[in-house]
Amino acid sequence: MQTKISRLSATEKAIEVIWELEKKYGDLMFYQAGGCCEGTQPQCFEKGGIFPRMNDAMIGTINGHEFWIDRDLFEYWKYSHFTLDAVDGFGPGGFSLETPLGKTFKVNYRLFTQEELQNLEPVKRSE
Known part of the structure; x- marks a missing residue:
């Protein structure tokens, strides 16, 4: 049986920030x-700090933490692999x-390559 292709990964820098946040906050999303x-x-x-809307997509986990995407945004990016990174600076909103x-x-x-598209991990949808 062929291993399913992940839709999500994270850089070492992102993992380091996540570890720091885990120590302070516990479970994340x-x-x-x-x-x-x-x-x-x-x-x-x-x-639990935010609730996905109906039919939003959970494309995978990072360190066991769910990564949800807005349903419309997922339709646009569903043929793409997501790599979470962390950089110095402040993002919009600051939330x-x-x-x-x-x-x-x-x-x-x-x-994704054509071969990867044939064997992607399934997406979980919110209800």
């Missing part, structure tokens, strides 16, 4: 919205937990 004040910047919250650390999460995208 990520949500990438489709606009408004935070743009399409991924936001990190304490688990994300890493903001006081002087960091901001961002996502880098790459298109």
